[in-house]
C-alpha cells in the first residue's frame with residue numbers, strides 16, 4: 233500500500249507477469265501430458281508485455297505476433313477462454329478456430345495475432361490509418377508487437393516508412409529476444425540495435441531493458457503520450473530473452489547453456505520480486521500468497537477450457553472468407 237492506501241501498481245504488474253507465466257507453464261504441461269495443440273510461449277518476456285500493455289488505454293488497439301499470450305492476458309483477457317481457444321473449444325475467443333497463433337479478441341481491442349512473421353507490421357499501418365480517419369475511438373493509437381526476426385524483413389522498413397510519412401499513430405514494440413526460431417540474432421543482422429534502423433526512418437526510437445517492467449512501463453507511457461500528442465509513430469526496442477524453446481516441445485539443444493543461465497539470472501519476475509521486497513512494497517510471504525492465488529486461477533481456467541465443448545462440425549465453414 234502507498235501513502236494514499238492504494239495498492240502499489242508495481243505489485244499489480246508483478247501479479248500480471250506471474251499470471252502470464254503460470255498460464256504458459258500450464259499450457260506447456262497440458263501439451264506434454266496430452267499432446268494437445270502446442271504453443272509459442274514468451275516465458276521470460278513478461279515484463280515487455282505487461283509494461284507496454286499497461287501503458288495503453290481501452291481506446292487503443294493491439295496488433296500482435298505469434299507470441300501473443302502475454303499481450304492478451306495483460307490486456308485483461310480471460311485465461312479460461314484463451315486456453316479454450318488453444319485447445320480448440322467453442323468457448324475460445326475465436327470459437328476454437330484460431331489456436332494460439334491467430335487468436336484475436338475484438339472486445340479487448342486485440343485486432344489480430346499474425347503468425348506470418350512481419351504480417352503484423354503490414355496490418356498495423358491499415359489499422360492505424362483507420363484510427364486516424366476516425367474509424368476507431370477518438371485519440372486511439374495502435375501498438376504492434378514483433379520480434380527481431382520480423383525486423384529483418386523488408387516489410388519492417390515499408391511499414392516504418394509509411395507510418396513516418398503518413399504520420400500514423402503507431403507504437404512499434406520490438407521484443408528483441410535474441411533468437412529468431414533456431415537462429416541467433418547476430419547471425420542475421422550486422423548491428424546491435426534495431427533502434428538504429430527505426431531511427432533511420434525518422435521515427436523516435438529508444439532501446440530499453442525489456443526485463444525491467446518499470447523501465448518498460450515508463451518508456452511505453454512516454455512513447456504513448458508522444459504519439460497521442462503528435463500523431464507520429466514511436467519505436468521501442470525491448471531487450472529481452474526467450475527462456476523456453478521456439479515452440480512446444482523444443483529441447484533448446486541449440487542454445488549455449490551459459491547464455492541461458494545468464495538470462496535466467498535476469499528473470500523479469502525474480503527481478504521485480506526482489507526489487508519490491510527490498511523496497512518494502514511487499515514481502516516474500518505476500519508473494520507466496522499471490523502465487524497461490526494466481527496458480528489457483530490458472531487451474532480453474534484449465535478446468536473451464538477442458539470442460540468446454542468441441543465445435544460442431546457444421547462450424548467448419550462458418551467465419552471464413554473462402
Ligand SMILES: Cc1ncc(C[n+]2csc(CCOP(=O)(O)OP(=O)(O)O)c2C)c(N)n1
Pocket residue numbers: 298299347348349350378379380381382383409411412413474
Ligand atoms: C513469413 C514467415 N517466415 C517464416 C516463418 C516461420 N517462423 C515462425 S516464428 C519465426 C521466428 C521469428 O523470429 P522473431 O521475429 O524474432 O520472433 P520470435 O519468434 O523470436 O518471438 C519463424 C522464422 C513464418 N511464420 N512466417
